[in-house]
Amino acid sequence: MSKAGRTAGLIGAAVGVLAAGAAAGVAVERTVIGRRSGQRAQLEAEPFGSLRGTPHVFTADDGVELYVEVDELKRSRRPVPPKKRFARKLPLPPEDLTVIFLHGYGLNMDSWHFERRDLAGIGTMVFYDQRSHGRSGRSAKENISIDQLGQDLYGIFEKFAPSGPVILIGHSMGGMSIMALADQHPELFGDRIIGVGLCSTSAGHLDEVPIILPGLPGRWLRQLALPTVSALARVPDAVERGRKAGTDISYLLTRRYSFGSEVPPAFTEFVNEMIAATPISVIADFYPIFALHEKYDSLEPLQKVECVVIGGDKDALTPFEHAEEIVRRVPGAELVEVKNCGHLGLIEHHREFTAALLGMIERAEQSLG
Numbered sequence: 001m002s003k004a005g006r007t008a009g010l011i012g013a014a015v016g017v018l019a020a021g022a023a024a025g026v027a028v029e030r031t032v033i034g035r036r037s038g039q040r041a042q043l044e045a046e047p048f049g050s051l052r053g054t055p056h057v058f059t060a061d062d063g064v065e066l067y068v069e070v071d072e073l074k075r076s077r078r079p080v081p082p083k084k085r086f087a088r089k090l091p092l093p094p095e096d097l098t099v100i101f102l103h104g105y106g107l108n109m110d111s112w113h114f115e116r117r118d119l120a121g122i123g124t125m126v127f128y129d130q131r132s133h134g135r136s137g138r139s140a141k142e143n144i145s146i147d148q149l150g151q152d153l154y155g156i157f158e159k160f161a162p163s164g165p166v167i168l169i170g171h172s173m174g175g176m177s178i179m180a181l182a183d184q185h186p187e188l189f190g191d192r193i194i195g196v197g198l199c200s201t202s203a204g205h206l207d208e209v210p211i212i213l214p215g216l217p218g219r220w221l222r223q224l225a226l227p228t229v230s231a232l233a234r235v236p237d238a239v240e241r242g243r244k245a246g247t248d249i250s251y252l253l254t255r256r257y258s259f260g261s262e263v264p265p266a267f268t269e270f271v272n273e274m275i276a277a278t279p280i281s282v283i284a285d286f287y288p289i290f291a292l293h294e295k296y297d298s299l300e301p302l303q304k305v306e307c308v309v310i311g312g313d314k315d316a317l318t319p320f321e322h323a324e325e326i327v328r329r330v331p332g333a334e335l336v337e338v339k340n341c342g343h344l345g346l347i348e349h350h351r352e353f354t355a356a357l358l359g360m361i362e363r364a365e366q367s368l369g
Contacts, residue, residue: 048270067135071125096164097123102174106278108134114350132282150180167195175201183298190304195364198309202322204294260314260342299329307333308360312341
């Protein structure tokens with residue numbers, strides 16, 4: 001491979017890994033979760049991508065077709081948390097409860113693999129690939145924004161949860177989509193929407209997050225990423241060849257920026273494959289919107305629902321301080337800090353994330369009376 005091709009592979013891999021993320025003085029209570037002594041990450045290879053629901057295609061307001069899967073509620077089953085974390089018998093959920101999951105930038109619905117597996121039975125579960133991601137259709141560049149993602153979510157909400165209580169769970173960009181919905185339709189929160197789970201996300205100031213690569217100045221990648229990505233997007237064929245050839249570098253970068261602890265190789269390979277499947281042109285189209293993301297004033301409606309904000313103490317893309325800031329603006333929300341956890345805690349520490357989400361869902365159900 002030429003030197004230019006190798007360079008494209010390195011930068012393409014770095015930017016691709018960053019695609020998995022984005023993105024005063026008030027005391028905040030938090031729950032800190034760490035692995036118990038002797039507890040090890042799951043070592044066996046999971047059948048990633050094998051969990052499938054009933055497929056649907058939803059057409060967004062601008063004509064983009066979004067790929068959706070629905071896991072219908074089976075009344076005979078209630079989720080059993082791994083390792084029997086809860087000794088008590090959990091009650092059956094409301095028959096009409098719908099839980100909508102929103103994935104992050106550069107990923108797809110399969111990133112919820114563990115939560116989808118372990119929360120099966122919590123209600124009707126709706127997963128969809130955000131525009132230009134996964135199996136969904138490509139969006140026109142001018143229609144790519146966090147606000148548009150909020151409009152997409154509203155359409156999914158109306159189509160797949162026309163009645164009954166709803167819970168929204170979003171990771172990274174998915175959490176930002178929920179904030180956009182709160183900005184656009186605050187009346188839904190506390191009425192139809194009874195619970196929100198925000199995982200490894202931010203309400204703003206992502207342009208100030210230092211991204212450090214070995215041997216490079218602290219803000220190098222943030223400062224150069226936008227023009228670099230734009231340039232790479234103009235030669236997509238060369239970049240994609242470089243990304244495929246640069247698997248070792250891509251693997252190491254994925255491991256560094258996605259996780260905060262040692263994880264099974266299958267976890268890294270799974271994430272690496274999702275990121276590599278996202279075209280560089282999609283990465284380039286979406287990357288600028290995160291510097292513009294600012295939804296602090298849109299968080300107020302979340303005070304009307306059960307809300308949990310979960311983050312990792314080693315998240316380099318949406319640092320835990322961003323989770324703390326969200327909770328400062330959403331009094332009453334639960335703040336959960338997961339130790340030795342990177343940006344993709346929903347995979348790395350899936351048991352802890354599932355437990356926190358399940359606790360929020362239970363509390364939201366109890367609020368129904």
